[in-house]
Amino acid sequence: QSALTQPASVSGSPGQSITISCSGSSSDVGTYNFVSWYQQHPDKAPKVLLYEVSHRPSGVPDRFSGSKSGSTASLTISGLQAEDEADYYCSSFSNSGSLVVFGGGTKLTVL
C-alpha cells in the first residue's frame, strides 16, 4: 500500500503563509474526510494539528488550517513562526487493507 504523497520540503519566511499538499487516491483522501495532520519536532512524538480535514483540537492555533479538493488535502500555516519549523505528516483513513495510511512527510524550514 502506497503512502500518501507529500512534498519533501517547503520553506517560508516568518510571517508568510505556506501550504503543504497531500495527494492520495479514491481509496483514501478522495473518498473520505478522515484526513489528519501531524507536526513532529526533532526527537519528539508527533502532535495532531488537524483532524477531519480542517478540525483543530483544543490548543492548536488557528494559524493552522486544512482543506481538501478531490484526492488532495492541504495544510496551510499562516503567520509563519520560527517554532513551526518541523516535519509535517498527513494521514487518512483508507479502505484498502490498512485502514490508516501516512504521507511521506514534509520538512518545513522557516528561513
Add this chain to the structure above:
Amino acid sequence: QMQLQESGPGLVKPSETLSLACTVSGASVHEYYWGWIRQAPGKRLEYIGFFFLSGTTNYNPSLKSPLTMSVDTSKNQVSLELKSVTAADSALYYCARLRRADYYFDVWGRGTLVTVSS
C-alpha cells in the same frame, strides 16, 4: 490527563520475537482503541495497526513480520508482538490512542527505540 509510556528490550536479534508494552495512565485501556506506529531513523511514520479490547483489530498488511496486538487490563497496558524480526523492523515505536470515529491519533507516547541486530 492521559499519558502513554512505551517500553521494550532495546535490542533484539534477527529472527527473534519483539515484544513491546505501552502503559496507559489517566484512562482505562478497555475504553479506547489503541494503535502502534513506528518510524525508522530519518524516515516517515509507518502505521502498524490498531486494537480494541473486543478483539477488533486492523494490521498493516504491508508489514513483513507477523504481528499481534493485545491488551492487559490488569496492568492497563497495550502490547505489540512482532515475530521473526529483521533489520527492517529497527525503528522508534510509538503507541497512541486512536479516535476511531475520525481515524486519527490524538495522544502519543514518547516512543521506544528498537534495534534489530545480531
